[in-house]
Amino acid sequence: MALTFHNRPALVAYFTCGDPDLATTREVAVAAIRAGAEVIELGVPFSDPVADGPVIQRASERALRQGVTLENVLQLGREIRRESKAGLIIFSYMNPVLRFGLSRFCSALQDCGIDGALITDLPIEEAGEYIRCMRARERATVFLAAPTSTDERLRLIGEASTGFVYAVSRTGVTGAQQRFPDDARKLVQRLRKFTKLPVAVGFGISTAEQFAGVGEFADAAVVGSALVATIERDPQRAATNVSEVVGKLMGNSTQYSVTSTQ
Amino acid sequence: MAALAELEQAYERARRDPKFHARLADLLHNYAGRPTPLFFAQRLTKHLGGAKIYLKREDLLHTGAHKINNCLGQGLLVERMGKHRVIAETGAGQHGVATATVCALLGFDCVVYMGTEDMRRQELNVFRMRLLGAEVRGVESGSRTLKDAINEAMRDWVTNVRTTHYLLGSVLGAHPYPTMVRDFHSVMGREAKAQIKKAEGRLPTAIVACVGGGSNAIGIFHEFLRDDSVHLVGVEAGGRGEGLGEHAARFHGGSPGVLQGTYSYVLQDEAGQIATTHSVSAGLDYPGVGPEHAWLRETGRAEYVSASDQEALEACGLLARMEGIIPALESSHAVAECLKRAPRMKKSDVLIVNISGRGDKDMGILREQIKENNL
Numbered sequence: 001m002a003l004t005f006h007n008r009p010a011l012v013a014y015f016t017c018g019d020p021d022l023a024t025t026r027e028v029a030v031a032a033i034r035a036g037a038e039v040i041e042l043g044v045p046f047s048d049p050v051a052d053g054p055v056i057q058r059a060s061e062r063a064l065r066q067g068v069t070l071e072n073v074l075q076l077g078r079e080i081r082r083e084s085k086a087g088l089i090i091f092s093y094m095n096p097v098l099r100f101g102l103s104r105f106c107s108a109l110q111d112c113g114i115d116g117a118l119i120t121d122l123p124i125e126e127a128g129e130y131i132r133c134m135r136a137r138e139r140a141t142v143f144l145a146a147p148t149s150t151d152e153r154l155r156l157i158g159e160a161s162t163g164f165v166y167a168v169s170r171t172g173v174t175g176a177q178q179r180f181p182d183d184a185r186k187l188v189q190r191l192r193k194f195t196k197l198p199v200a201v202g203f204g205i206s207t208a209e210q211f212a213g214v215g216e217f218a219d220a221a222v223v224g225s226a227l228v229a230t231i232e233r234d235p236q237r238a239a240t241n242v243s244e245v246v247g248k249l250m251g252n253s254t255q256y257s258v259t260s261t262q
Numbered sequence: 263m264a265a266l267a268e269l270e271q272a273y274e275r276a277r278r279d280p281k282f283h284a285r286l287a288d289l290l291h292n293y294a295g296r297p298t299p300l301f302f303a304q305r306l307t308k309h310l311g312g313a314k315i316y317l318k319r320e321d322l323l324h325t326g327a328h329k330i331n332n333c334l335g336q337g338l339l340v341e342r343m344g345k346h347r348v349i350a351e352t353g354a355g356q357h358g359v360a361t362a363t364v365c366a367l368l369g370f371d372c373v374v375y376m377g378t379e380d381m382r383r384q385e386l387n388v389f390r391m392r393l394l395g396a397e398v399r400g401v402e403s404g405s406r407t408l409k410d411a412i413n414e415a416m417r418d419w420v421t422n423v424r425t426t427h428y429l430l431g432s433v434l435g436a437h438p439y440p441t442m443v444r445d446f447h448s449v450m451g452r453e454a455k456a457q458i459k460k461a462e463g464r465l466p467t468a469i470v471a472c473v474g475g476g477s478n479a480i481g482i483f484h485e486f487l488r489d490d491s492v493h494l495v496g497v498e499a500g501g502r503g504e505g506l507g508e509h510a511a512r513f514h515g516g517s518p519g520v521l522q523g524t525y526s527y528v529l530q531d532e533a534g535q536i537a538t539t540h541s542v543s544a545g546l547d548y549p550g551v552g553p554e555h556a557w558l559r560e561t562g563r564a565e566y567v568s569a570s571d572q573e574a575l576e577a578c579g580l581l582a583r584m585e586g587i588i589p590a591l592e593s594s595h596a597v598a599e600c601l602k603r604a605p606r607m608k609k610s611d612v613l614i615v616n617i618s619g620r621g622d623k624d625m626g627i628l629r630e631q632i633k634e635n636n637l
Contacts, residue, residue: 047535048409050416050522057403069533094520099534121520123263148264148423172421 003087003115003140003163005038005198009215011250012200014041014091014224016059017076018068020235028231029080031239035246039087039200040080041118041222044073046093051120053175055225059232070096074108081113089142089163090117106133116140116163124153124160131160142166145191147183158194164220165195169203175225176206185217208251223249265423270438272343277445282338289334293367294324296331296449300457300614306584306604313467313607315600318454318482318616321589327619328447328478329360329431335446337364340427347371347426351415353380353408353474354545354592355387356619357431362396364429372396375414379406380544386623405538408548412522432475433552436523440553447481454614455485462612468493470603471616472595473566474510474545476552478618487563496555497599499541500568506531510539511568512551513559519550526553542571542627543591545619569598575631577601578621590619591627 013032017025029040045063049056070092077088090109097105097119109117116139122130124143134141140163145154148171157165169184170177184201191199201214202222214221230245231238276282290296299322303315320328340348348370352358358374365372374391378400381388391398404410419428433440433447458466469486471479473496486492501509509515512527519528521536529537529549541547558564569577574591577598582588589597593616600615607613621628 047404048413048521050413051420053417061403064535071533095528095530095536096534098518098520099530099532121523126525146264150264150267153263171423173417 005219010038010220012039012220012222013037016043016063017073018063018066019059024238027239028242031243032246033084033086035243036250041089041091042073042077044070044092053173055229056174059228070100074112077114078112088114093120094122102133106137109139110137118142124156144168147187155194164198164200167199167201169201177204188218208249211249266436272339273438273442294330297453298322303585310604312604313611313613316614321617321620325360325363327356329357332443332446333360333364336429337368345427348429349373349415349418350429351411352376355384359387359390361429362391362394366394374398375401375411377401377407377410384623432477433480434475434524444480447477448484450481451485465489465492466614467611469614470495470596470599472497472592476555478616482616494564496566497595498568499546500570501540502571506537508540510541510547513566521550526556527551545592569595573598588621589617590621591624593618
């Protein structure tokens with residue numbers, strides 16, 4: 001179980017599984033790990049990705065045209081686990097998980113060696129059964145904290161989370177951006193009052209400068225759209241390009257690589 | 263979540279404030295034209311030879327549909343919350359028009375999201391919204407209809423939540439929307455109850471309404487929920503076939519799922535992807551149904567049936583020729599059920615049909631269909 005962060009910030013890399021196809025996702029995930037990513041978020045494509053901007057929306061549409069399902073993503077996780085000790089998290093909207101069956105989902109995570117999950121549209125208030133299932137199988141429950149979350153909610157999020165807490169950097173949806181607002185730092189400061197878990201900041205991180213900047217106040221940085229866009233630009237050279245992008249992002253801050261413990 | 267909590271608080275405070283109710287009642291009466299008539303359809307009753315048919319005329323309300331009841335209520339909440347920007351989703355365009363109308367009335371910036379497929383089939387409403395000062399943004403993703411417009415509206419809301427209110431148009435979404443939207447529409451049922459008691463000295467035997475998201479149906483049902491003798495019937499869009507993607511009958515082909523912040527009956531495939539739907543009426547063309555309807559069905563309080571595109575189109579033409587009322591294609595689904603149900607009822611029975619909107623917006627579609635099918 002490898003949801004620990006060594007680099008500061010550690011890189012959490014998100015990919016929409018099945019874009020352009022499952023084999024490529026496997027290659028890019030492994031490439032990202034070799035280049036320094038410590039946790040991979042395996043994104044399950046969904047018909048109505050309400051929290052996602054245009055880049056991940058398009059990736060989901062392409063993956064859905066391939067007929068990619070939650071089942072495929074779990075299998076992909078199992079395959080990546082065979083090659084790596086990096087952290088693996090399923091990143092999905094609720095409905096595909098509900099349809100699959102909560103208890104069946106938690107068992108599958110354990111079976112495939114996937115460390116945990118983040119269900120985008122599952123608020124903590126509705127997460128009782130999910131948390132029980134995940135705890136029973138010792139899987140990490142990662143939840144989202146937003147700049148608009150009240151202290152009371154941050155407290156509940158802190159209590160419900162295991163593995164790490166995902167702090168959303170701004171009000172908005174996924175997607176790279178130029179400016180990095182103050183919201184992120186303030187949110188992380190507030191969160192630390194309620195949890196000792198590592199905090200990862202995500203949404204909008206695409207440059208080495210932003211990445212290093214996050215390291216000043218958070219334990220990890222989640223990079224999604226920037227990587228998905230890289231794959232979209234040139235699917236044939238996806239693994240090579242992702243490797244390069246990860247390398248540039250992490251710059252001089254890589255002292256640790258998961259591969260060194262394999 | 264913070265925005266929802268803020269909205270819930272604002273709504274709770276408003277609900278308890280007599281000034282809010284007075285202002286809303288004033289606008290509903292002097293601006294929107296309430297109360298709407300409950301009209302005894304004599305020719306139709308005679309033609310069908312069964313129950314006495316009464317039509318609740320929401321088509322006579324300002325903007326041409328029931329939607330404005332909710333828009334006025336939420337509009338006043340926006341004022342109380344001190345926000346200045348309002349966004350909305352729209353399917354057929356009636357909710358978009360009602361939102362743009364209320365924003366013009368109260369002085370808010372207005373952006374309406376609409377699927378580009380819907381924009382094509384409801385052109386008149388797109389033009390109306392723009393004339394009213396709203397910005398209409400076409401949504402190209404997904405199926406380019408209502409659910410995609412909702413996705414885009416939600417994305418806007420989470421991005422601009424501090425300045426913006428999301429004026430959701432039906433009894434869907436996260437709490438407090440299903441409750442709040444129902445409450446704002448419940449005036450239809452309260453009026454209908456008083457009106458039918460005056461006209462017939464009794465409660466109706468049955469009430470029929472079309473169900474898209476479910477707002478007009480829940481609005482007319484709500485007042486009668488505790489009157490066990492009143493049979494409540496919701497009519498979904500039967501579209502053009504039984505297969506997934508051919509209709510929007512959630513209770514017929516759907517199952518419990520989570521879509522856009524709501525847990526209710528949803529049309530979906532085995533992998534949990536939300537299905538595309540079809541209905542000749544844009545306003546019923548949505549894969550999820552309001553959670554309160556799911557509950558009413560589960561508890562047996564209401565019955566849910568469907569009418570096909572063809573049945574709805576024919577019912578529209580029949581009501582036009584029999585009573586001189588052209589219903590919206592959405593409402594035509596309720597009329598279609600009435601045509602099936604009334605003849606099976608006793609002559610002493612009373613059937614209320616909610617005419618949720620007028621059919622002006624559907625002239626283009628009606629013209630196409632008449633040409634194709636020789637209606």
